[in-house]
Amino acid sequence: MRSFLHILKKIGKIALIIPIFALLYFLSAWMMASLPLNEEQPKGEITLFLVSNGVHTDVVMPLKNDIFDWSDVVNPKDTLSANPQITHIGLGWGERNFYLYTPEWKDLTFSNALGALSGLNRTLIHVTYYPFEPRENS
Structure with a gap:
């Protein structure tokens, strides 16, 4: 009987610890989100x-504007085409294998899907240069 009460006390402590950690997490997130930045x-x-x-x-987004110049970070002149007509840059981010081996839904494999969902694999940033502003619904 004594060991049963000991187990119940441990379960009670754990049951209290989880909501306390959740409360502290949300409280700290709220406090940090309230800090003025930039x-x-x-x-x-x-x-x-x-x-x-x-x-x-x-x-x-535009390659250059009054606020930021992306060519300082990913310059189109550093690519094989070095196209001087580039006006826009496209950035995508994701799991490496999913980006490289799943160009269409028919190419999706269970292992690539699982790897992308796990968040444990390497990621990459995909950069596409556009010599035009994308058209709506194109």
Whole structure:
């Protein structure tokens, strides 16, 4: 009987610890989200586009604008084509094997899906250069 009471006490402590950790987690997230950051960023608007092939999605934005110049980070002149007509850049991020071996849904394998969902594999950033602004619904 004594060991049973000991087990119940341990279960009770664990049952209290879980909600306390959850409360501390949400409290700290709320506090950090309330901190003001980047208040002196330049004002302005940038048009962003979402471009998808049905499997992968890229965020497409102007290569250069008053706020940021992406060519300082990923310059199109460093590519094989070195196309000087580039006006927009598309960035996508994801699990490496999923990006490389799943260009279409028919190419999806169980192991690639599991690897992408696990979050344990290597990731990559996919960069696409556009010599034009993407058209809506294209």
